[in-house]
Amino acid sequence: MLNQRSDVSSAFPVKLSLLSTSLFLGLFFFLPLILVFGVSLASRGMYGGITWIPTWENYQRVFDPLVGVIFFRSLLLAGLTTFICAVLGFPLAYCLARVSRPWQLILLTLVMIPFWTNFLVRTYAWVLILRADGILNSLLIGLGLLDEPLSLLFTDLSVLVGLVYGYLPFMVLPLVVAIERISPQLEDAAFDLYASMGGMFRHVLLPLSAPGFLAGGVLVFIPSLGAFITPYLLGGGQNMMLGTFIQHEFLVARDWPFGSALSFGLMGTVLLLWFLLGRASVEKDPS
């Protein structure tokens, strides 16, 4: 079996594409990321360029209180997003995992479609809903529940809603996989032993879904932490997150070394989380 497979992979075009892919990703993915680290240790030139004088200054500035607020807000919003996605995603994932075959495919497709659909446009839809003369305010005023429109847009709350909306499917899919692996007989066993619904949920479903929560949590947390479109469109200039701050440093303030230091901080967090998740899943599931 191994023998014939290696046959196919020894075909010349197969070898050539593996080589080209490695070169391409090395040149345009890994090298640029290394460059980010290099530039983060350089100094800013007089007119916004880079002077190659090594310094730690860019990293020291990360501890500036003004920058700290942005870091803290990003971590907090990403954490809250992950938590809310887990709470909202679990019931949906459970239904998807336990529904019969043809329905499962249809429902999974329905959950996936918004996720791969234009993120910019979907975030813009929330601008239409949340702005002062938007759908939500018009509806609430129309129903007589409000006299004055609420300022919902450009708040941390609107960013949170946008992030949950954007990344919820990332939580649902790993949870579906995890819940499918839990035999329904375990649930029956818990009930036979007089567990209540809540008890079964706490002692059987939740612990056994842990791998799903872990994978989903990382997959939601990472893009939320580095989000750009959501805080830009729904947060405005006041409620910056790391993503908007990095963009600001690169394209507006033209301070590339500091922007690189911020980017490397973000990248370090992401790589650490990804590494931990990789180790956890390799240990749990050696296949």
Next chain:
Amino acid sequence: MKRTPTTFIVTSLLVMLFLYLPIVFLIGLSFNASTMGVAWKGFTFQWYEKLAMDQAILEATVNSVVIALVSTGLALILGVGTAIALETRQKTQQSWVNLILVLPLVIPEILLGVALLMVFVLCQVHLGFGTVIIGHMVFNLPLTIVIVRARLRKLDPAWADAACDLGATSWDVLTHITLPLLRPAIWGAALLGFTVSLDDFVVTFFVAGPGSTTLPLKVFSMIKTGMTPEINALSAIMVVVSMLCVGLSWFLQQRSTQVSAESSYQ
């Protein structure tokens, strides 16, 4: 399903509403005759007609399609072969190859954008179609590889064994057995890559030049300069097009394989 608690079913329905209502609102508003606000002032196609006559938007559409076709095509050419090559590696190596391969898909896009921008500017590469295509390939290539590998893993090795027993060379096996069996996955990957490239905003935002404005960049600048009903119409078209492509792609991938969310994160 028989014992699924009602609260779970109700929450699920609400979550599905939450996912789809904004899109429904957006499409609905694109037919609203009102020029300001969201109050319904009657049904109209005029925003779509205006779009069709806007030269800049037509140009951006052509740019987007060209960039998506080229980056997806190149990603397929490199990606399918790479997936086949990787599938024969040792198991222990594979989990780490997996982690490295999905890295371009999971790091926040803005990192990719600024990193590529710096490389291009420091190497004095002219920002334009070339740089955007390279940027899109950085995520399209791993996407193709991940999808094709998921399918490869499910292929029955007996097919290739039989061909070998009958004297097929590695080239014969590749062209007559492996590639035809991979066809649904290749189509799925192509459609998904095309859509992701068509929809990409963040990477494009950093590496595009003056002549290579794509549709998402155009939408972004329209949102920034002021809300007009044309944005709603353009957004509605983009949402519907990407939904159709993605739905079809997802269906092609899932139909023949086991239900698993693996392809999205492993």
